[in-house]
Amino acid sequence: MIGIIRYGAGNIFSLTAALERLGIAYGMINTEADLAQYNRYIIPGVGHAGAAMNKLEHTGLVPAIKALKKPTLGICVGMQLLTAYSEEGDSNLLNIFPIKTLKFASSPEHKVPHTGWNQVYSEKENQLFKDIPIGSHFYFVHSYFIEYDNAYTLAATDYSIKFSASIWKDNFYGVQFHPEKSGIYGETLLTNFSKI
Amino acid sequence: MTVACQPMLAKRIIPCLDVKDGRTVKGVNFVDLRDAGDPVELAWNYSRQGADELVFLDITATHERRKTMVELVKSVARQINIPFTIGGGINEIADADALLNAGADKISINSAAVRNPALIDELAKAFGVQFVVIAIDTRVNNGKNIVHLNGGRIPTEKETLDWILEAESRGAGEILLTSMDHDGTKAGFDNGLLKKVNDAVNIPVIASGGAGSVQHFVDVFEQTNVDAALAASVFHYGEILIPDLKDILRNRKIEVR
Numbered sequence: 001m002i003g004i005i006r007y008g009a010g011n012i013f014s015l016t017a018a019l020e021r022l023g024i025a026y027g028m029i030n031t032e033a034d035l036a037q038y039n040r041y042i043i044p045g046v047g048h049a050g051a052a053m054n055k056l057e058h059t060g061l062v063p064a065i066k067a068l069k070k071p072t073l074g075i076c077v078g079m080q081l082l083t084a085y086s087e088e089g090d091s092n093l094l095n096i097f098p099i100k101t102l103k104f105a106s107s108p109e110h111k112v113p114h115t116g117w118n119q120v121y122s123e124k125e126n127q128l129f130k131d132i133p134i135g136s137h138f139y140f141v142h143s144y145f146i147e148y149d150n151a152y153t154l155a156a157t158d159y160s161i162k163f164s165a166s167i168w169k170d171n172f173y174g175v176q177f178h179p180e181k182s183g184i185y186g187e188t189l190l191t192n193f194s195k196i
Numbered sequence: 197m198t199v200a201c202q203p204m205l206a207k208r209i210i211p212c213l214d215v216k217d218g219r220t221v222k223g224v225n226f227v228d229l230r231d232a233g234d235p236v237e238l239a240w241n242y243s244r245q246g247a248d249e250l251v252f253l254d255i256t257a258t259h260e261r262r263k264t265m266v267e268l269v270k271s272v273a274r275q276i277n278i279p280f281t282i283g284g285g286i287n288e289i290a291d292a293d294a295l296l297n298a299g300a301d302k303i304s305i306n307s308a309a310v311r312n313p314a315l316i317d318e319l320a321k322a323f324g325v326q327f328v329v330i331a332i333d334t335r336v337n338n339g340k341n342i343v344h345l346n347g348g349r350i351p352t353e354k355e356t357l358d359w360i361l362e363a364e365s366r367g368a369g370e371i372l373l374t375s376m377d378h379d380g381t382k383a384g385f386d387n388g389l390l391k392k393v394n395d396a397v398n399i400p401v402i403a404s405g406g407a408g409s410v411q412h413f414v415d416v417f418e419q420t421n422v423d424a425a426l427a428a429s430v431f432h433y434g435e436i437l438i439p440d441l442k443d444i445l446r447n448r449k450i451e452v453r
Contacts, residue, residue, distance in 0.1 A: 013270070118205050
């Protein structure tokens with residue numbers, strides 16, 4: 001069963017609706033004691049990364065999250081929190097991945113926020129992208145991106161610059177796009193995560 | 197398949213559903229629909245056909261000052277796996293907050309933003325620019341594109357491009373631009389205005405008003421490079437099927453999902 005880490009950063013109605021459609025059981029994590037009830041975790045998040053980090057710190061869950069050994073998936077800003085730093089609010093983050101979250105440069109050719117369906121190229125063999133063709137479209141909405149890194153990028157997307165659409169390190173995963181809004185391949189990814 | 201080319205953001209195809217009292221109001225001519233007036237079932241069908249996004253517009257909300265449909269948004273969010281925008285009658289932060297919590301990806305603001313431009317700043321600050329779509333109904337008056345209110349019935353003092361630039365600077369995340377001169381004509385989008393607007397802003401632009409054929413979608417993407425094209429009746433009446441539309445766009449080397 002998936003435990004969703006609740007820290008007040010954004011609405012999770014669409015995420016829980018997707019899990020319900022897929023028949024994936026889930027519950028909510030509000031305190032450290034809740035963690036033991038679940039065998040995998042999702043860190044959701046939309047909005048401002050610095051503000052989200054402040055909220056997460058207020059829950060007192062940060063040390064326990066950094067010590068997690070079970071599969072953990074950060075989505076959108078929830079993924080950015082796993083990195084070391086974000087230019088958004090000049091914020092230090094969880095530093096599970098020693099890489100940075102940077103702001104897109106906006107131009108008429110590459111508008112910001114990066115909004116819409118873009119192609120995702122998985123670069124490593126991993127269960128998370130099982131049965132998802134390389135180059136499938138996923139739905140993105142974000143103004144900040146995680147830099148590309150050979151060691152940690154699981155899947156890449158190009159938007160004026162090649163960036164991490166997905167990251168992976170040990171039991172930690174992140175996706176910049178919204179799997180709950182990404183049609184059938186998004187649903188496949190959530191199902192895959194529920195089986196990792 | 198050919199070798200993967202440079203990945204590009206796909207151009208979005210967006211059916212728009214007009215809703216009143218929780219029911220779709222424009223005629224719908226789909227086969228296989230149990231209930232053509234049920235916006236959720238219609239939305240589900242569009243998502244299965246390959247629509248990239250949906251817009252729900254409460255066409256009576258602005259006129260009647262009625263709050264938008266939180267229950268509808270919840271039903272849609274429960275069943276649809278693509279993003280959607282809800283518009284109509286959103287006047288304050290509390291409206292937007294209720295819709296966000298019900299699962300809406302974006303809200304579209306039209307008259308309320310014209311009457312109170314600071315609402316854009318407030319919404320962007322509270323929810324992020326990605327949540328705030330500014331919808332604009334434009335019509336040519338004395339040779340100038342002028343912003344209109346209440347479905348194009350009431351002209352304002354604002355010139356369309358000026359208002360769009362102001363909206364962007366205040367925190368609009370996207371522009372939904374409907375040409376009231378083209379809307380309902382099925383003669384094609386207002387490509388001249390759309391190109392001018394698209395070239396002037398750094399946020400996504402959704403073209404609306406005038407779609408009558410597949411060629412009109414090809415034209416709007418090729419001539420203006422807007423990010424998305426929205427239509428209602430050509431989809432609702434089955435005159436254009438989304439899979440066929442996307443095949444043709446793909447053949448014209450226009451990036452689609």
